[in-house]
Amino acid sequence: MTDGHDSARDERTPRRSRRRLDRRRFLAGLGTATTxxxxxxxxxxxxxxxxxxxxxxxxxxxxxxxxxxxxxxxxxxxxxxxxxxxxxxxxxxxxxxxxxxxxxxxxxxxxxxxxxxxxxxxxxxxxxxxxxxxxxxxxxxxxxxxxxxxxxxxxxxxxxxxxxxxxxxxxxxxxxxxxxxxxxxxxxxRARAVPYNTDELSADEVADKVDAFPGIDAFQDSFGWAPTYGAFQAFVTAMRLIRGRQETRDWLQRMLDAGASSYNNEFLVANAVADGEITAGFANHYYALRVKASRPDAPLDLAFTSGDAGALVxxxxxxxxxxxxxxxxxxxxxxxxxxxxxxxxxxxxxxxxxxxxxxxxxxGLPTIEELDPPELDLSKLSNIQPTLDLLREVGVL
CATH class of the missing domain: 3.40.190.10 (Periplasmic binding protein-like II)
Incomplete structure (x- = not known):
């Protein structure tokens, strides 16, 4: 398999009609939980x-x-x-x-x-x-x-x-x-999502595309990811297949230059956001729910990007x-x-x-139909080794 744009696009099917995702606070009404x-x-x-x-x-x-x-x-x-x-x-x-x-x-x-x-x-x-x-x-x-x-x-x-x-x-x-x-x-x-601290940001201040994240002032030296985590590596694999190796490398480098902080797993990322240690991060959607289940007053909610690798389901x-x-x-x-x-x-x-x-x-999560994941054959996510090589090359791993 090649990593360039054309091969990825040739494999796509026409985008199905989706309802526009209302960028409201999804977890705002979540009460005290016992789970x-x-x-x-x-x-x-x-x-x-x-x-x-x-x-x-x-x-x-x-x-x-x-x-x-x-x-x-x-x-x-x-x-x-x-x-x-x-x-x-x-x-x-x-x-x-x-x-x-x-x-x-x-x-x-x-x-x-x-x-x-x-x-x-x-x-x-x-x-x-x-x-x-x-x-x-x-x-x-x-x-x-x-x-x-x-x-x-x-x-x-x-x-x-x-x-x-x-x-x-x-x-x-x-x-x-x-x-x-x-x-x-x-x-x-499991949907890729952006847990963010609601004391620092509103949903509308989280960009709709991950490509914009390195340029967001609120994320400078205040954004978390978990590069050793399989879900993060699948996200980068999706980006590599959709956008090509060089653009993915450039994005990773820009995130590093913006001071992205590494955590061992995405539950820690979500907790760090809730604690105000960082403003936002990358994590599977359910980690924010688990934090809110045990800490219902935590200033934590989710944003979702649209149509890019950051919206992978x-x-x-x-x-x-x-x-x-x-x-x-x-x-x-x-x-x-x-x-x-x-x-x-x-x-x-x-x-x-x-x-x-x-x-x-x-x-209060949006349904899968309301999300806007990229048109990508999930079977291609098995091609993980080039992603690991790229992450090591950039210094993320």
């Missing part, structure tokens, strides 16, 4: 989420829905319910790339409790580690399903011809961008392995991950973007 998340999904070590009390509203959703302010008032929602799906029966081996603080395992336990004849033999890895393990095992892998928090790792496995083509029954509920070539399907989304997802002799059960399992109950689990416990339109995001 607290700590973070760091680098290498799969997402912090745990603890709960105080349950949420039994909405029928069966009470079993899967989180508690606290972000889950209040959601009630019954649309979407395919688990009761409408074939039952899960048998044993699956699932490789999990990135753990989301044990919440994936929590969901697996809930599925095992729901179906007496169903069990999961799981193995946990970091995202890249899980993909590399599958690639090394190849057709000898014991895995039936790869469930990863990152589109790039899923695509790396698919690009080796190790995944099946998922049936239309599996992928139909999910927007096309999140099941490229049906070799895997998204289960929960990446996704966790699942794939069925070619080597599996349990492919029908594996597909039924994935359909359960896309059920209304599981999507509500991801929305209210991980604060992720649901992949089915019937389940809204939490916290």
């Amino acid at each position: 607290v998340g700590v973070a760091g999904c680098m290498n799969g070590n997402e912090g745990t989420t603890t709960e105080s009390g349950g949420n039994e509203t909405g029928g069966d959703f009470g079993e899967f829905r989180g508690s606290g302010a972000l889950a209040e008032g959601r009630g019954e929602l649309e979407g395919t319910r688990m009761a409408d799906l074939p039952s899960l029966s048998g044993e699956l081996t699932v490789y999990i790339g990135g753990g989301e603080g044990g919440l994936y395992l929590d969901l697996l336990s809930r599925l095992e409790a729901r179906y007496d004849d169903f069990s999961v033999n799981h193995r946990e890895y970091g995202t890249a580690e899980g993909a590399n393990t599958l690639i090394n095992e190849s057709e000898a892998t014991p895995a039936d399903v790869f469930w990863s928090v990152d589109a790039g790792s899923l695509s790396a496995v698919a690009n080796e011809g190790l995944t099946t083509t998922l049936s239309s029954e599996v992928v139909e509920p999910v927007p096309d961008a999140y099941h490229p070539e049906d070799s895997w399907v998204g289960t929960a989304g 990446n996704t966790a997802g699942t794939a069925v392995l070619q080597a599996s002799d349990q492919q029908e059960l594996a597909e039924t399992f994935i359909r359960h991950l896309l059920s209304a109950e599981a999507q509500e689990f991801f929305a209210t416990r991980l604060y992720a973007y649901p992949m089915i339109p019937e389940i809204p995001p939490v916290g």
